[in-house]
Amino acid sequence: MKKTRMTVLCAVLSGSLLCTSCIGSFGLWNNLKDWNQSIGNKFVNEVVFLAFHLIPVYEVAYIADVIVLNSVEFWSGSNPLADVGKVKTVKGENGEYMVRTNEDGYTITKKGEEDKPLDLVYNAENRTWNAVTSEGESYELITMNEDGTITFKQADGTPMTVSPDLQGLATARAASGQSLFLAAR
Structure with missing residues (x-):
């Protein structure tokens, strides 16, 4: 037994x-x-x-x-030990940004522009990541598909579906006119 x-x-x-x-x-x-x-x-x-x-x-x-x-x-789909409320400072090409972890995503604020935060929010029901501006406007960025692919809107508004790997990144970069080398820097 x-x-x-x-x-x-x-x-x-x-x-x-x-x-x-x-x-x-x-x-x-x-x-x-x-x-x-x-x-x-x-x-x-x-x-x-x-x-x-x-x-x-x-x-x-x-x-x-x-x-x-x-x-x-x-x-x-959620980390039971996520650092909700934790703020990290990230240096980017255009300055320093503060990134706060929320329960449903992140809030990104550029230093010196604290009154203009950008929220990245994950909608679990629709399986989408959305950008929400300080004015309350929401824009769908990407959709996580059931088959493991990701769909996003290109600059011209047409949807594009790619795999979440290096090949998918290369395809997305080529479609947007950015080189893969520049993205990896």
Whole structure:
């Protein structure tokens, strides 16, 4: 009886790993790592790092991410440990931007233009990403199709469907007149 239960448990756990085909964000492990890096200098970080390997904290967090949290993220479409409310500063070609994580997307604000945020909102019901301006105008950017492809509107308004890989990116860049090399920089 115990052997049967163990076999079933192993099969279910293996299936959860094999059927997701999702790398995931490893939110728990990354939050633990980020916390360790923020607590002190490199010597303190190393002591905590070694202690967390002797008492298998990192290993347990990693296994929890692999078996449970990344599978939940894949099947539900949301990360149970998302950093909602966290703001990161990103340097772009045209200045610095603040990117805040929301429950349904992101708010992007250019430094110096805080009164003109742009929201990127994911609509789970329609499987679309939308841009919402500070004036409340909404524009559909892309649609995530059931077959794994992405549909977006080209500059002339016609829809284009591509695969979410390097080939799809190259096709989209060629259609918009941008080179693949410039996009990868």
